[in-house]
Amino acid sequence: MFRLDELVARLGGELSGDAAITVRRVATLDQAGDGDLAFVANRKYLSRLQGSAASAVIVAPDVRPLVEGRPCIVTGDPYLYFARVAQLFHPAPVARPGIHPLAAVVSRVPASVEIGPGASIDEDVVIGEDVIVGAGCHIGRGVRIGRGTRLAPRVTIQHGCIVGEDCIIHSGAVIGADGFGFAREKGGGWVKIPQVGRVVIGNDVEIGANTTIDRGALDDTVIGDGCKLDNLIQIAHNVRIGERTAIAGCVGVAGSTTIGARCMIGGQAGIIGHLSICDDVVVSAGTLVSKSITRPGVYTASLPVQPHAEWIRNFAHLRHLDALVGRVRSLENQQVGPDDRNPG
Amino acid sequence: MFRLDELVARLGGELSGDAAITVRRVATLDQAGDGDLAFVANRKYLSRLQGSAASAVIVAPDVRPLVEGRPCIVTGDPYLYFARVAQLFHPAPVARPGIHPLAAVVSRVPASVEIGPGASIDEDVVIGEDVIVGAGCHIGRGVRIGRGTRLAPRVTIQHGCIVGEDCIIHSGAVIGADGFGFAREKGGGWVKIPQVGRVVIGNDVEIGANTTIDRGALDDTVIGDGCKLDNLIQIAHNVRIGERTAIAGCVGVAGSTTIGARCMIGGQAGIIGHLSICDDVVVSAGTLVSKSITRPGVYTASLPVQPHAEWIRNFAHLRHLDALVGRVRSLENQQVGPDDRNPG
Amino acid sequence: MFRLDELVARLGGELSGDAAITVRRVATLDQAGDGDLAFVANRKYLSRLQGSAASAVIVAPDVRPLVEGRPCIVTGDPYLYFARVAQLFHPAPVARPGIHPLAAVVSRVPASVEIGPGASIDEDVVIGEDVIVGAGCHIGRGVRIGRGTRLAPRVTIQHGCIVGEDCIIHSGAVIGADGFGFAREKGGGWVKIPQVGRVVIGNDVEIGANTTIDRGALDDTVIGDGCKLDNLIQIAHNVRIGERTAIAGCVGVAGSTTIGARCMIGGQAGIIGHLSICDDVVVSAGTLVSKSITRPGVYTASLPVQPHAEWIRNFAHLRHLDALVGRVRSLENQQVGPDDRNPG
Structure with a gap:
């Protein structure tokens, strides 16, 4: 429960209306009831404002005149403000320190770390303070995980990989499986190329459920600070992704491709191997990128449904x-x- | 082992030929041997009937004249009849009650429930009678699972999610991971929006291996009664899917999209976010749906391979x-x- | 650490330059330093040779005149040679025999087998010598696994499936979940068809992280000897794949399709059901194959990004x-x- 003036004191913005109003949760305009704080992130939802039962709303300056008497917080980016308010109402989970008796841990971990039932941690693993290792996770030999990182249940991180601080890795993600590397013999047989690189993940990275990031063949696969990867994404060996790039679900990035910083890759897009995508590129959903992109902008290749x-x-x-x-x-x-x- | 007249007594249909014939399993026309019951679901497989060694066949009325002396069961929908016979021969697995000593269970569960080794069940979980929780599953705090539901090994259901009765969830599925929700700061940094909605799954739903269904951001993600989802599907936050819709493998559905009842979505199709697909829509394999569909019918967008x-x-x-x-x-x-x- | 003449004695090729040079690892031309053995697999990387600090290089005969004094191994296929050298430097992991006390094993397994913490092995499982079962794996009733096969952590192999010798199955893979088989009732309800076939995997097969291979409906799903499957691939029920076919990440193959031997299927390609693809077919990345292919060759259907x-x-x-x-x-x-x- 927060008073509107408390929120503004913490997060900025300008208060309009009764500062003593308390809000107990954030909600959409449609779902909000008494005691709820809603937001108008987009003028196209303005029509829903009238009918909303929200006790208060977060709005942009140009929307303020339309609010008519409801208390509101005025801010340049209501969606971003909403995100910060939601974080106040729903702080990230905190480690409940201790190693579950059904976990198999053979490395030393700080006392502040939580390790769930069924988890296994191999030798020579270095884990930072306040890390959460969920039930059934497996952490291979020599892995390093930075402070504050949270692994949901059933994450796999294979030997030698590095995960930075304050990361979130969701269930079923597999970090550091062998890349898909084979040399072909005459006759079509495949000779496996040992994959001896690592996966190196920066700080503040989020990786979605059942996403796979393969270890490098000789060099490393690298995910930059602040990257956000959705579910069921495949990142092949030796891919390098710049800072704060966001990738939506079901994307595949083939081997040795480099993606710049601050890119946004739409769902089910694919990027073939050995390409270079510069910074600030947006790839639309379902688009197969088959050559390098050297200029920022939005790129698309998909068909109209009929x-x-x-x-x-x-x-x-x-x-x-x-x-x-x-x-x-x-x-x-x-x-x-x-x-x-x-x-x- | 069933006599043909037993089958007809249980499942209907009309018997033609020796009622005392016993069949010991169902099989395809090609594979069937003595003692096997085959079926002709499609006239294009008629040519295989002649050469089949099946002891009896399930056929539609128009095929009956072509069967020539072999015992058969005549029914309007041989494939549906075959499904019901196969269920008689292969009844669904039944819970072997008990909690494995290597499971970590901190909620009370009915005595009829089976919980496999390595499974973990958090606090405040409510599980119905006869539920099977496979080896290595994780059930988060406050989850509810209806009677008769079966979780294959290594399923994850995260806190607060609801699963109905008589559902089947296959290995590696992740229900209730955080949706992909971030607000973007100036400079490109991403601020996480806490995902506080749930996943609510109806009764008689089947969810394939390694499929991911994200929890809602504020409201819930909803999967209607009788839906069937194949493997490696991504359902994003706040998606709502109507009753008895079937979705084939590798499909991605982006956030806040609504799909109607009785739809069929082909493999590798994609549906972008914030759309509305009406009831009884069929989307062909590989088709990217980029705008709402308001009329039932078949929709396609794919390229001819060359x-x-x-x-x-x-x-x-x-x-x-x-x-x-x-x-x-x-x-x-x-x-x-x-x-x-x-x-x- | 190997002397160049040791390598040539074991692997063939022709030595040029100082035979007593020792190399301690393999590396790319760019990353190689003193003591490293690099390779030139493609003339387009020739320009990097000059600046490389590699102590020796593996080259094709036509490149040899350009090497200028650096020790080299001359061979017809430098990439294949590199693969074999890399295997010498990085031999495959060997089982550390024993069953972890937190594993639940109710079948007899050879003493040479390694079974990790949290793994569970059901009844009537037959496992060959030197098999590794990683942490958190689940092996269902009646499964057979051939000698020398390695399961990474958190693999699931369901009841009755067969895995050959010397296979590698990566984390999160699900072998033998139910195929997606339902008969439709009037009104749109789905009646489950029990999936009673198996998955049968040959020898020397590699299966990527979070890949799913469904069990057959009545007959089996079959993966031939020497096949290599990347991550996040969906193989539906009753698919049959010939020997030494390689499939890149995110591919979906729908039910009952047959793929020949020595095919190469590019990333995110899709193949619809009930088709037949002959031997030696290459399908380009992102291509949806919607009809059978009867002649070897390269097939493509994708859009130019714009x-x-x-x-x-x-x-x-x-x-x-x-x-x-x-x-x-x-x-x-x-x-x-x-x-x-x-x-x-």
């Missing part, structure tokens, strides 16, 4: 696009004189 | 499609008079 | 491709006489 019959009618022609272009060129050649014809 | 050289020849033109359309328009303008020209 | 504004401009026309073709045909009809017109 009713099935229309799709058949239109897309059958894709197999004959070259012929179609030839036919247009041929028409142009018949049409125009040799001096001004379009070269096609 | 030999690589043809693909290069045809698809190079996609970058210049707008120019091509301009060239056609220009030809049309030269061709026709101003009064009847095609506006393009 | 800056977002260009993509909108070009791809809006895809919805009207059929109309465009009609317009071209109409122009052609106006242009040419009836005897020589292009039928389109």
